[in-house]
Amino acid sequence: MKRASMRALLRLIGIMLVAQVHVTRAQVVNGTILGTVRDPTGAIMAAAAFPFFLWSHLSAAEGSARLALAGQVTSMEEGPMEGVLVSVRQDGSPTTITVVTDGQGRYGFPSARVATGHYAIRIRAVGFDLDGPKAVDVAADKTATADLTLRKAKNIVSQLTDAEWLASIPGTESQKKQLLGCTNCHTLERTLTSTHDADDFMGVLERMASYANMSFPLHPQTRVSAPDLVRRFGAGTDDLARYLASINLSSSRDLPFALKTLPRPTGPSTRVIITEYDLPRKTIEPHDVIVDADGIVWFSNFGEQFLGRLDPKTATFTEYPVPLSRPGFPTGMLDLETDLEGNLWLSMMYQNGIARFEKKTETFKIWSVPPEFTNSETQQSMVGPQHWEVDGKVWLNDAGTPSAIYRMDMASGKFERWTPYKDLPPGPHSVYGIYSDSKNNLFFLDFGGENVGKIDAKTGKLTLFPTPTPRSRPRRGRMDGQDRLWFGEFYGGKIGMFDTRTEKFQEWSVPTPHTAPYDVVLDKNGEVFSCRGRRTFAACSSTTRRRR
16 A cells, blocks of 8 residues: 555544544455444543554455464354454453454454464454453463354343444434534443433533633643634534433333444454554543655654654654643643655644654754744644645634634745635634645635635635535545545535535445444545544445445
8 A cells, every 4th residue: 555545544543433442453355444444442431542554455465474372252142253353462462453354254364463472362353251261371472262252132232332322212313413512522321321311411512612622631721712612513502312211211111212232343444454553541532643665654643743754664652742831721632644755743722833843853843833823722623734835834623613724834934824714604613624735725615515616726715516416515635636625525424525626516325324434535446445533434336336
């Protein structure tokens, strides 16, 4: 896989898995990852050393290599079971290796991935628990065997993904879509297993509105600006509170609905090897993840002022402190991008501005938005340095109030400002994902509404292009080599593509309801990958328009 595609895929999946406890590396065997892939631990907001995925096709030699550990997974209910995630972890190791069972319920760990030693075993298959064995010894030059037996789980509440919760709960599609915002920060299990009544929920919503985006239980951070319930949760907060109280445990000991589950992975979705790397501190929040030309992994820390570095060959972890530019405001960064020189760029969120990290000197340079453009809600969530060499200018956004776009001249440090929605009728709009084309024209996504916007680099003219699907809420994506912008339609449940040269749209519906695509990238084979924060993948061919 080309480095550019790999960088984009890593960024995609680093964002996707924002409620787990490991860093993850995955490789596809003879195909792409499709269907549903879930974290083997099933952890829910237990910690915040979040994961990323890196995948590529295994070589023929590796695919036929000797197995260090193999076996079959069966249950009384199903017999041989396909799509079961089998994970092993060597005593004292910071890494966990996972494979997925095939159509005959068989699994195998190549010897290149699993060394000699004693390993703990765990599985993930919604509706089942591991009966045994739960450990195995792997010897040199011999394939160890562990045939695993699963038993029916007594309680599957902790095993469900948010897509499964949304499929299970009663309510209108509008009510369910409103809950997608909840899953930006925590799982729906936390909400639906609570005992809050409507009045309690109003207090909870008011308190949540005071927290910054990057807050979580181990590292709460409050906003400097006053809480705004409408901005955080939309209009009708009272109705939302009543709805939540009607589907939780406030009035009964049992959930007032049946639990539904999604099918396990099948076919190409099972041909994958996943390696998870533990990070040293539970308050680390990797958000965007990329890999450089040397195979080194870099990630933005969403809750702390650090740029993270991981060498996947040695599992060596390094942090680079990012200077504070706005003391007293929440810390952490979101977008991580590279330029053609290989430098790393970070969006500083509430710390105001952007940062460039020169890898050769391991030094940062910070540019802050001028005081005349800032307020207590100023929030740089995105940066667009991809083609700054065209005219010496870098793009950045402001996801605060009002939503804005800036262009900074690298030589002078001068900022230009656009407020793209000032002339539109009242309604939710925001500037989120921003991407420059080969001429350094800017294209941005209206996460609050339904537009793809353009700012002409030469004239400064701003144009909005509404997506074919109303209220689609386009969120993040990637510009490909043909100046086509691929993006996720968070509310539309679709993958969108805007050809910036012809100004035409195409859309593909994702196969799993309530997936809420967050981000989209296109790999070198023309396969489009999309994801959402609760471990659901989708892919389609950009040439055949096939959905899988």
